[in-house]
Amino acid sequence: MARGRDSHRELADLLSAKEMIIICGSGGTGKTTIAAALGAQAAAVVGGRVLVLTVDPARRLATALGLPTSLGNTAVKVPAEAFAAAGLECRGELWVAMLDTKSGWDELIRRHAPDATLRDTVLANPLYRNITGRFVNSHDYLAMEQLYDLHASGQYDLVVIDTPPSRNALDLLDAPGRMREFFGSRLLKWLTVPYRSRLFTMASKPFYQVADRILGSRFLQDIAEFFVLFQTMEAGFVARAKEVERLLTDEGTAFIVVSTLEAAPAREARFLADELHQRRMPLGALVLNRTLPAEVRQPAASKAAIALAAVADDPVLSADLAATTGCDVTAVQHVLAEVAARFRDVTVVAGREAERRRELEAVVALTAVVPTLPADVHDLASLLAIGEHLLGNGNR
Amino acid sequence: MPKGRSVTSGLLDRQLLFVSGKGGTGKTSVAAALADLAVRQGKRTLVCEMDAKGALAAAFEVRELSFQPSEVRPGLWAMVMNTEDSLKEYLRLFVRIPLVGRIGPLARTFDFVADAAPGVKEILAIGKLCHEVRERHYDLVIVDAEASGHIVAQIDAPRAIRELVQVGMVRDQTDWMLEILGDAARTGLVVVTTPEEMPVTETIELVDKVQSTTDVNVAAIVANRVLPQWFSVPDSEVFAALMGPAAQATLAAAAGPKVATVFQAAALAQARRDGAVGYLDRLRECVSADVPLLLVPELFTRSGGRRVVSLLADSLHEELG
Numbered sequence: 072m073a074r075g076r077d078s079h080r081e082l083a084d085l086l087s088a089k090e091m092i093i094i095c096g097s098g099g100t101g102k103t104t105i106a107a108a109l110g111a112q113a114a115a116v117v118g119g120r121v122l123v124l125t126v127d128p129a130r131r132l133a134t135a136l137g138l139p140t141s142l143g144n145t146a147v148k149v150p151a152e153a154f155a156a157a158g159l160e161c162r163g164e165l166w167v168a169m170l171d172t173k174s175g176w177d178e179l180i181r182r183h184a185p186d187a188t189l190r191d192t193v194l195a196n197p198l199y200r201n202i203t204g205r206f207v208n209s210h211d212y213l214a215m216e217q218l219y220d221l222h223a224s225g226q227y228d229l230v231v232i233d234t235p236p237s238r239n240a241l242d243l244l245d246a247p248g249r250m251r252e253f254f255g256s257r258l259l260k261w262l263t264v265p266y267r268s269r270l271f272t273m274a275s276k277p278f279y280q281v282a283d284r285i286l287g288s289r290f291l292q293d294i295a296e297f298f299v300l301f302q303t304m305e306a307g308f309v310a311r312a313k314e315v316e317r318l319l320t321d322e323g324t325a326f327i328v329v330s331t332l333e334a335a336p337a338r339e340a341r342f343l344a345d346e347l348h349q350r351r352m353p354l355g356a357l358v359l360n361r362t363l364p365a366e367v368r369q370p371a372a373s374k375a376a377i378a379l380a381a382v383a384d385d386p387v388l389s390a391d392l393a394a395t396t397g398c399d400v401t402a403v404q405h406v407l408a409e410v411a412a413r414f415r416d417v418t419v420v421a422g423r424e425a426e427r428r429r430e431l432e433a434v435v436a437l438t439a440v441v442p443t444l445p446a447d448v449h450d451l452a453s454l455l456a457i458g459e460h461l462l463g464n465g466n467r
Numbered sequence: 468m469p470k471g472r473s474v475t476s477g478l479l480d481r482q483l484l485f486v487s488g489k490g491g492t493g494k495t496s497v498a499a500a501l502a503d504l505a506v507r508q509g510k511r512t513l514v515c516e517m518d519a520k521g522a523l524a525a526a527f528e529v530r531e532l533s534f535q536p537s538e539v540r541p542g543l544w545a546m547v548m549n550t551e552d553s554l555k556e557y558l559r560l561f562v563r564i565p566l567v568g569r570i571g572p573l574a575r576t577f578d579f580v581a582d583a584a585p586g587v588k589e590i591l592a593i594g595k596l597c598h599e600v601r602e603r604h605y606d607l608v609i610v611d612a613e614a615s616g617h618i619v620a621q622i623d624a625p626r627a628i629r630e631l632v633q634v635g636m637v638r639d640q641t642d643w644m645l646e647i648l649g650d651a652a653r654t655g656l657v658v659v660t661t662p663e664e665m666p667v668t669e670t671i672e673l674v675d676k677v678q679s680t681t682d683v684n685v686a687a688i689v690a691n692r693v694l695p696q697w698f699s700v701p702d703s704e705v706f707a708a709l710m711g712p713a714a715q716a717t718l719a720a721a722a723g724p725k726v727a728t729v730f731q732a733a734a735l736a737q738a739r740r741d742g743a744v745g746y747l748d749r750l751r752e753c754v755s756a757d758v759p760l761l762l763v764p765e766l767f768t769r770s771g772g773r774r775v776v777s778l779l780a781d782s783l784h785e786e787l788g
Contacts, residue, residue, distance in 0.1 A: 098614065099491020099666065198631075334771040335522060336491060367732050371725040378722030379729060388721055395717060396708035406698060406705045410733045413697055416767035417732045445738035447664050 078356075078439045079463030085355045085437075086113040086229065086462070089325045091222060091318070092355065095234045096329035097339040101360040104448050104457065105329045105441070106233035107132060111165055111451065112458030115154060118162035119228030122146055122221060126170050126214070126233055133167075135450045142169035149451070157452040166227070170214055179216065183307035189300065198297045212246040212312075219315045244319060244350060251312040254305045325355030330431070332362055332424035337431060344434050357435040358461065359428060361443040363421045367414075376414035383407035478687055478759075478787060479505045481655050482600045483647065485610045485683070487618040487673070488659030489666045493691040495522040497659045497763070498611035500779035504787075506542045507780070510606035513544045513599060517592065517612050517621070523547065528772040544605070550591040557594065561636065586631060589624030590641075597644045600653070615658070615673045622648060622656065623681045648683055655686025660750070662690055662743035671753045678755075685758050689783070690747060692765045694740040697733060710734065761786040 085092070086109065094106045103125050110123035125132075125142070133142055137153040146168040154161035177194065184190035193199060218232050318324060326347055330340035340357060347354045366372060382388050383404045392407075393400040432438050441460045448454055478484070479501065486498040495516065502514040513536055516523035524532045524547075527539045534552035536544035599608050613621050620627070625641040625648065632638045648654050656677060660670040674685050698706050708714065710730055718726045751760060763782045768775055 097491055099489060099661070331491075334525075335495075338525075364728075364731070364735075366725075366728045369725060369728070371723060372728040375723040375725035376729045379718070379726055382718065382721050385721075388717070392709065392714055392717055395713045396705070396711065398705045398708050402702065402705045403709065406702050406709060409697060409702075410706070410729060413695075413736070414729050414732060417736065419767045443735065443739070445735055446742055 081437050082356055082439050083462045085325055087117050090323035092231045093326045097336045100329045100331050100336050102329045103233045105358050106231050108454045108457035110231040111454050112462055113229055114163040114165035115159050115161045120164045121229045122166040122227045124168050124232040135448055153451050157455055170217055183304040185303055193300050196297050212250050215247050215315045219318055247312040247315040251309050254309050320351050325353050327356050329358045329360055331360050332427045337427045341434055356437040359440045362424055362440050364442050367417055367421045376411045379407055380411035481653055483608050483654040485612045485656045487612045487615055489669045490614045492659045492661045492666050494659045495526055495611050496779055497689050498609050499526040499776045500783055502609045503776050503780040504784055505607045511542055512607045513605040514609045516547045519547045523611055526776050548592050550588045553591040553595040586624045586627045589621050590628050593624050597647050600647055615669050619676055622683050651684035655684050657687050659689045659691055661692045662746045667746045667750050674754050687759045687761055689761045691763045693762045694743055694765050697737050
């Protein structure tokens with residue numbers, strides 16, 4: 072890249088220095104692929120034990136890593152032979168695990184429940200699945216919990232986490248704080264006051280009267296019962312949430328925002344960068360995925376496209392090309408004209424991308440670029456190729 | 468639901484359309500384009516953004532949208548969902564409690580509970596939309612709905628509430644909501660995708676889940692950003708031959724060395740197009756044939772906003788015939 076900074080080098084430094092990298096960005100930007108590519112590159116080139124924690128890998132991605140298609144909560148090692156087959160000796164180890172939010176909640180309850188009876192009562196509560204699936208963005212909280220666990224286990228030198236698709240990326244960052252606040256909240260107190268007595272509390276009487284009329288008292292009672300049980304786990308949950316929160320601003324942690332150069336993801340990336348800054352969460356880099364090759368922006372390329380259209384109109388040259396290729400002259404002329412004409416579409420998109428890129432580079436110091444590739448990622452070699460776009464191949 | 472009806476009745480002849488799909492596929496733009504098209508057909512249209520991200524306002528190039536619908540152009544109203552406002556409206560319309568002045572704090576507290584109680588937020592949102600349909604304030608209500616991960620919980624909320632809540636007003640009201648949502652002539656779900664692996668996989672899973680667990684009719688799949696086909700099969704053979712070293716040398720001599728870049732850009736676009744065709748084939752194979760698949764081409768425009776919405780509407784119009 073013809074830029075003042077050596078983004079390859081800086082990104083490689085980031086992979087060597089940090090213990091945890093959190094990949095975020097709006098949906099559909101290729102977060103999972105970038106997470107896997109960075110993890111693979113870190114394992115191969117920097118070395119050490121690297122874990123990529125993914126949320127929902129395309130089956131193809133799992134296959135690409137030579138893994139069973141059903142990844143689970145337990146980490147699986149990518150065989151060294153897979154790297155060898157991709158033409159690279161892996162200095163470290165690459166492990167992959169998938170975040171399973173359902174069993175994750177069960178684990179949380181098992182960990183924090185004060186005794187076995189209570190644990191089983193909660194797990195058997197009819198509202199348990201329904202509630203845990205919905206409140207305080209539990210998916211996001213679980214992602215953070217698992218990350219913390221893996222870090223605390225001391226088993227890995229680097230953990231790269233691909234964040235869950237979130238309506239708003241910030242839900243993820245705020246999840247531990249919100250979980251902590253939830254336990255101290257008025258909401259929980261209201262819900263857990265014994266049903267009879269709260270009907271007679273003057274302040275809340277009108278509220279419950281209306282709520283009962285709308286929702287029915289039985290429903291509120293069911294909810295209350297669940298939360299009374301849940302409250303017994305307060306101490307454990309709050310302590311953990313605090314530690315998870317601390318981890319997010321730790322100096323061993325870096326965030327990488329992934330975006331394409333389309334309007335909506337780019338807007339989201341800028342917003343995310345600002346919000347990370349406000350939360351004192353370290354934004355390590357911005358990865359611009361699926362960009363058009365820089366060469367198409369060169370004026371000489373546009374000139375060549377115009378000249379190509381002239382070649383299509385030139386009977387002598389086209390006849391010459393038809394002879395060289397063994398193709399029909401009119402077909403050659405048609406294809407040349409088409410290639411020349413469509414190049415304009417490509418330059419329009421490239422111009423649009425360049426403008427957005429400048430805007431983003433003004434906000435984030437370190438940006439790295441991955442060009443749009445002709446095919447989807449289908450094996451470890453193509454993942455490593457993406458890694459090389461990000462880090463350069465000087466390390467190889 | 469009788470599936471035959473949905474095929475014959477036009478997409479925009481329904482009264483309630485949910486637009487969902489994997490994040491990043493262009494849900495909001497497609498919802499805005501469908502609204503644009505409906506307005507062109509003379510329909511009084513309301514479009515509602517569910518996640519308040521501001522994408523709908525950007526699509527219509529207006530400063531800000533609120534729960535109170537605003538007319539963004541003649542015949543087209545836009546709003547964003549807010550469950551607290553929805554609750555206030557609900558209390559005003561249905562509960563008729565004599566403490567209008569106290570609705571504010573009451574609603575805030577209730578919102579607090581709604582955060583924790585399963586399905587309550589969803590029912591407030593879906594209830595508002597169904598209410599607009601029932602009252603016929605608009606000819607068509609288009610919902611820029613939650614992404615594929617959350618949409619089933621949203622459209623299925625009335626049924627979930629029916630199962631969880633045994634008595635009370637909300638339960639009684641789920642009846643007419645379910646009637647509207649389960650009527651394929653009135654309500655439909657449009658799933659937006661792009662011709663790539665993950666979005667196509669998610670679309671297949673979503674359609675299957677909606678068809679097997681809810682009564683909501685899948686009205687159409689919109690494949691967005693489909694790259695144009697540059698060459699026919701024989702033409703692509705000619706293109707491949709022209710990429711050969713001898714032809715490239717002749718071309719470079721005639722049109723300059725950067726002609727290689729022009730060809731590489733074409734090759735890249737062609738390869739992506741070939742990949743996309745494979746994913747579209749898979750989509751057609753895995754989704755029942757009575758769900759129409761609408762293709763919207765990649766737009767090579769300078770800007771976003773209204774221009775993109777209008778171009779998308781043109782393409783959808785062509786596809787709908």
